[in-house]
Every structure is written in structure tokens, then in C-alpha cells.
Amino acid sequence: MKILSVSTATNHLSVALNDGQSVIIEKSEQDERNHSEHLDPLINEILQENNLQLKDIDRFAVAIGPGSYTGLRIGITTVKMFASILNKDVVGISTLQALAASVNDKDTLIVAGIDARNDNYFAGGYVNEGGQPVNVLADGHYHISALLEAVKDYLAVKPLNKIIFVGSGFTKQEELIKALGVPFSYGTDDQNVIHAGLIGKLAVAATLTDPDQLLPNYLRRTQAEVDWHKKTGKPFEPDSNYVEEV
Amino acid sequence: MSKQKDIRILAYESSCDETSTAVIKNGRKIESLIVATQIKSHQRFGGVVPEVASRHHIEVISQITKEALAQANASWNDIDAIAVTYGPGLVGALLIGVSAAKAASMATGIPLIGVDHIMGHIMAAQLTDEIEYPALALQVSGGHTEIVLLKDPTHFEIVGDTRDDAAGEAYDKIGRVLGVQYPAGKTIDDWAHQGQDTFNFPRAMMEDTDYDFSFSGLKSAFINTCHHADQIHQELNKYDLAASFQAAVVDVLAHKTIRAIKEYQPKTFIMGGGVAANHGLRDRMSQEIAVLSENMRPKVILPDLKLCGDNAAMIGAAAYNLYNEGKFADMTLNADPSLELPYAKSMLE
Numbered sequence: 001m002k003i004l005s006v007s008t009a010t011n012h013l014s015v016a017l018n019d020g021q022s023v024i025i026e027k028s029e030q031d032e033r034n035h036s037e038h039l040d041p042l043i044n045e046i047l048q049e050n051n052l053q054l055k056d057i058d059r060f061a062v063a064i065g066p067g068s069y070t071g072l073r074i075g076i077t078t079v080k081m082f083a084s085i086l087n088k089d090v091v092g093i094s095t096l097q098a099l100a101a102s103v104n105d106k107d108t109l110i111v112a113g114i115d116a117r118n119d120n121y122f123a124g125g126y127v128n129e130g131g132q133p134v135n136v137l138a139d140g141h142y143h144i145s146a147l148l149e150a151v152k153d154y155l156a157v158k159p160l161n162k163i164i165f166v167g168s169g170f171t172k173q174e175e176l177i178k179a180l181g182v183p184f185s186y187g188t189d190d191q192n193v194i195h196a197g198l199i200g201k202l203a204v205a206a207t208l209t210d211p212d213q214l215l216p217n218y219l220r221r222t223q224a225e226v227d228w229h230k231k232t233g234k235p236f237e238p239d240s241n242y243v244e245e246v
Numbered sequence: 247m248s249k250q251k252d253i254r255i256l257a258y259e260s261s262c263d264e265t266s267t268a269v270i271k272n273g274r275k276i277e278s279l280i281v282a283t284q285i286k287s288h289q290r291f292g293g294v295v296p297e298v299a300s301r302h303h304i305e306v307i308s309q310i311t312k313e314a315l316a317q318a319n320a321s322w323n324d325i326d327a328i329a330v331t332y333g334p335g336l337v338g339a340l341l342i343g344v345s346a347a348k349a350a351s352m353a354t355g356i357p358l359i360g361v362d363h364i365m366g367h368i369m370a371a372q373l374t375d376e377i378e379y380p381a382l383a384l385q386v387s388g389g390h391t392e393i394v395l396l397k398d399p400t401h402f403e404i405v406g407d408t409r410d411d412a413a414g415e416a417y418d419k420i421g422r423v424l425g426v427q428y429p430a431g432k433t434i435d436d437w438a439h440q441g442q443d444t445f446n447f448p449r450a451m452m453e454d455t456d457y458d459f460s461f462s463g464l465k466s467a468f469i470n471t472c473h474h475a476d477q478i479h480q481e482l483n484k485y486d487l488a489a490s491f492q493a494a495v496v497d498v499l500a501h502k503t504i505r506a507i508k509e510y511q512p513k514t515f516i517m518g519g520g521v522a523a524n525h526g527l528r529d530r531m532s533q534e535i536a537v538l539s540e541n542m543r544p545k546v547i548l549p550d551l552k553l554c555g556d557n558a559a560m561i562g563a564a565a566y567n568l569y570n571e572g573k574f575a576d577m578t579l580n581a582d583p584s585l586e587l588p589y590a591k592s593m594l595e
Contacts (some may be wrong), residue, residue: 037578055353070338073345077342077349078349081350081353085322085350224290225290228290242290242302243283243302244283
């Protein structure tokens with residue numbers, strides 16, 4: 001099964017071609033803020049080097065969030081259109097699960113996170129079971145103190161040898177992390193970026209999505225909606241209630 | 247003589263708060279047009295919230311692609327080019343259309359065309375009637391107030407521009423003062439028809455020799471008038487307020503545009519943009535042009551009311567002209583939120 005995977009969730013753009021579990025090629029561009037300009041040429045490069053066309057791909061996979069809102073939408077829009085037009089399978093993979101997939105350590109709580117500024121993180125907890133990162137602390141938008149509290153609660157029930165923090169922005173929280181009293185380490189530079197090849201691996205067993213329903217998992221409402229809700233007390237309706245064809 | 251092959255373009259527009267797709271034949275005929283509007287959503291906030299707009303765009307983009315093809319009774323094999331608005335507009339919103347159009351082009355092998363949103367608004371006229379060149383356009387919307395000279399179907403130059411607020415923006419702002427829900431243009435236009443110009447708001451820059459506009463002074467005068475009345479507990483007639491505001495806007499737009507028509511002597515006069523749906527402005531421009539001497543009187547094309555707002559049909563019309571010139575985009579096409587038509591030399595001096 002040929003899988004083309006994409007991550008535009010962070011400033012690290014990554015595209016990979018997998019044959020099932022094995023990564024054929026992965027290409028990345030570090031610190032690249034113009035994903036819109038570079039994504040499609042990078043996909044074409046990979047396809048051409050492997051004498052493939054888009055229609056030869058069996059399954060598309062994409063980092064579905066959390067991450068940069070605009071970044072996520074570039075990758076997801078691209079992949080959803082590919083799958084919709086070519087009638088191919090498509091799956092969305094948690095950005096945090098993809099980050100956690102770079103850690104193979106046993107008896108370890110993997111805290112995968114993306115710095116969301118002001119001591120906030122888009123983060124989730126994972127453990128590696130049989131080579132797969134399994135979610136144990138839900139992906140969410142946490143203040144660092146709430147995140148570490150959740151980590152503490154989890155370890156109280158399920159003692160593990162150590163914690164590894166992968167992703168971005170954790171080293172500056174070292175004092176708070178130390179206070180947990182559990183051995184810990186940080187991911188290597190290579191583990192701290194999202195690898196499309198790992199998304200491809202996770203895509204093999206992932207649940208298929210209808211391309212029209214493939215949407216970013218932002219994990220946060222917009223500030224405008226939050227303010228509106230506070231001010232009016234009105235409930236949030238499904239987004240589809242606010243958009244009408246005229 | 248053999249009949250030329252029909253050219254069908256699938257077009258995308260997502261620059262602000264409408265997600266739209268269309269199939270346009272030969273740049274003139276609408277074979278399908280889908281417009282998913284987010285107005286209800288942004289009414290919660292009193293104006294368009296960019297992040298909310300982007301979130302809505304991605305929710306419908308693949309679905310309305312299929313709908314545009316189905317409504318046109320077309321498959322991808324019938325499509326000769328894929329067109330998309332790449333600017334100006336909200337960057338996050340533009341990126342949905344741009345990403346979708348590029349992906350569609352890659353998946354199908356159909357060439358891609360990037361279209362300037364303003365060129366699109368002006369080319370809505372092409373869906374109503376044939377444009378003869380040179381043409382002159384008055385482009386009035388929430389973001390733009392420009393007089394544009396069309397040398398040919400793809401070479402446009404701005405000869406007049408607003409120095410501050412766009413006309414449509416002024417409508418929305420004074421609408422807020424009058425308690426009119428966003429977007430305010432249609433209601434103000436309706437009220438204006440029921441009132442009289444009794445307030446004599448300023449007509450800024452009307453007698454200047456250039457073709458530029460300014461609406462912030464008018465907006466301030468309007469707001470000050472309302473605030474002052476509030477302070478002395480005086481109730482103002484909202485219909486007269488609307489009529490006075492609209493008269494000031496229309497006076498300046500009409501006066502300067504007529505002068506530009508006399509100077510550039512276009513064969514066709516076009517109106518475009520959301521404010522081109524304003525009946526006061528449409529009627530006034532038609533009347534003023536009708537009384538021009540015959541040798542100076544251009545043909546007038548006012549776009550269909552439903553094509554004045556943002557839509558993909560106008561993008562497909564403009565893209566057809568670019569298609570004929572072989573102006574295609576490649577896979578590095580990016581959104582350009584501050585894209586501008588070129589300015590005429592006279593504007594740069």
C-alpha cells in the first residue's frame with residue numbers, strides 16, 4: 001500500500017512516501033513558513049523521483065492537529081482534495097501522536113507537545129505499546145501547570161520509569177518538570193520535529209475518513225467565538241448551521 | 247469554418263466570507279455557481295473574523311467542488327483550466343482556495359490560473375454582456391474604491407483610488423451607528439430611497455483634478471452628527487440620515503467617474519464589487535451616462551445583482567481572458583493578501 005503523508009502543522013514541513021510500514025523517502029524543510037509555496041513542489045519531487053503519479057497513491061495521510069491553524073489547513077485542504085478527486089483513502093493523524101511515534105522507549109510516559117506561547121501547550125500523553133504510541137492523556141490545550149498535574153495524576157495510577165518530553169518549548173519548564181520527582185529527558189532534535197514518514201506508518205491502521213469530513217483538530221475555539229459566547233451566553237451551534245448556500 | 251472548442255473553467259473564490267465554486271463556459275456563460283455564505287456566522291461578531299472565515303472555508307471546499315461540477319453536468323475531463331483568487335483578501339481565507347485549486351490541478355493535470363480578485367469583480371460584467379475595449383470600471387466594495395482603465399481583457403490600470411476608507415467600509419461603519427446588522431449596504435440603500443438629503447454631508451475631494459476618493463471625513467461627519475443628536479436627546483430621521491450619506495457617496499463617485507469617462511473615452515463602462523449592487527449608485531451612473539453626448543457615451547454594463555458580491559463565476563470569467571493569453575500559474579502559487587492591480591503612470595507621479 002503506497003501512502004503519501006504530509007505535515008504542515010508546524011514550521012517544519014514534511015512529506016513522505018511509505019510502502020505500508022516502511023518509509024521509502026521522507027523530505028523536510030526546516031523553519032519554512034511558506035508551506036503553501038513549497039508543499040506541492042515537494043510532493044511532485046517525491047513522486048517524480050519514484051516514477052509515480054498521484055493516482056498511484058493508495059492512501060493519503062495528514063497531520064490533522066493540533067498545530068498552526070493556517071499551516072494545518074494548507075496540508076489538510078491539499079490532501080482532502082487529492083482524496084476527494086482521485087477517490088482514494090484518506091486519514092488524519094494526531095500531530096501529537098506523530099510526535100510521540102518517534103519515541104520507542106518502554107515504560108516511559110511520552111509527553112508530546114507544541115508550544116502555544118504564554119506557558120500554554122497543545123499537548124497529549126502517550127505510551128509505546130507494541131511499537132505504537134497509544135494515547136493516555138487526551139490531546140488538549142493545557143497550561144503547563146495543568147499539563148504537569150495531569151501527568152502526576154496519571155503516574156500515580158500507572159507508575160512508569162520515566163517521562164520523555166518531545167516537541168517544542170519544554171526545556172524552559174525544567175524547574176516545574178523537575179518538581180514532579182520522576183526521571184525525565186527531552187526528545188532529540190530529530191524526535192522534536194514531526195516526521196511525515198511516521199504519519200505514514202500510523203496511517204496503515206488508522207480509521208478512514210470521508211474527505212469532505214477531514215478537518216483540522218484545532219483543539220481551541222477562536223477568541224472571537226469565546227468572547228461572543230461569554231458576552232451573549234448563547235450556545236455554540238455546529239459550524240454547518242452558520243454557513244448556507246445561497 | 248469549424249467551430250472553436252468550448253473552454254470550460256472551474257473557478258474558486260475564498261478571499262473573504264464566501265466560499266464559491268463555478269464552471270464558466272468561454273468566459274461568458276455560467277454553467278454552475280455555488281456560493282456558501284458565512285454571513286450568519288460573522289453577524290455574531292459584527293464583522294468578518296478572519297480565523298472563523300478560514301475555518302468555514304475548509305469545511306465546504308471539497309463538497310462545493312463536486313457540486314459545481316454536478317450542477318454543470320461536467321466531469322473533470324470537461325474542464326480546461328482551474329482558476330483561483332490568490333489575492334487580495336484575508337490570507338488564511340485565500341489559502342483554502344489556493345491550496346484546493348493547486349491540489350485539484352495536481353490531481354487532474356489540468357492547468358492552473360491565478361486570478362486577481364479585483365480583476366474578477368470587474369469581469370463579472372463579461373457574464374452580462376460583451377465588453378468592448380478600452381473600458382473603464384468603477385470598482386466599489388468593502389475593501390476597494392477604484393477607477394480602473396481596462397486597456398484590453400488582461401491589462402488593467404488603476405487611475406483613481408481611495409486614500410482611506412473604501413466606500414463599502416464606510417457603509418458598514420455608519421450602519422453600525424444606525425444599529426443595522428452587518429453587512430449594512432442593502433439596508434442603507436433601502437432607507438436612502440425613503441428619505442431626503444437633508445444633512446448635506448461633505449463631498450471630499452470632489453473638485454480635485456485627480457480621480458482619488460476619501461470617505462473617512464464623510465464617515466466622521468456622519469458619526470459626529472449622530473453623537474451630537476444623542477447628547478442633546480434629539481431623534482434624527484434614519485431615512486434622511488441614510489439618504490444624506492448615500493447622496494454624498496454617490497455624488498463623489500459619479501462626479502469623478504464621469505470626469506474619468508470624459509478623459510479616457512472608453513467604449514464600455516463597467517461597475518463591479520459589492521457596492522455595485524447599490525441601486526442609488528446604479529441609477530445615478532446610468533442617468534449621468536445617458537445624458538453624455540453621443541460620441542462620449544460608452545456602453546454601460548452593470549453586473550447582475552447576484553454577481554456583485556464575491557463569487558467564483560467572476561473569477562472564471564477573468565480566468566478565461568488569462569487562459570487566452572496563456573497566463574498560467576505553477577505549483578508555487580501562493581496567496582498574496584495585498585495583491586494590487588498596477589497603477590497608471592499618472593498615479594505614480
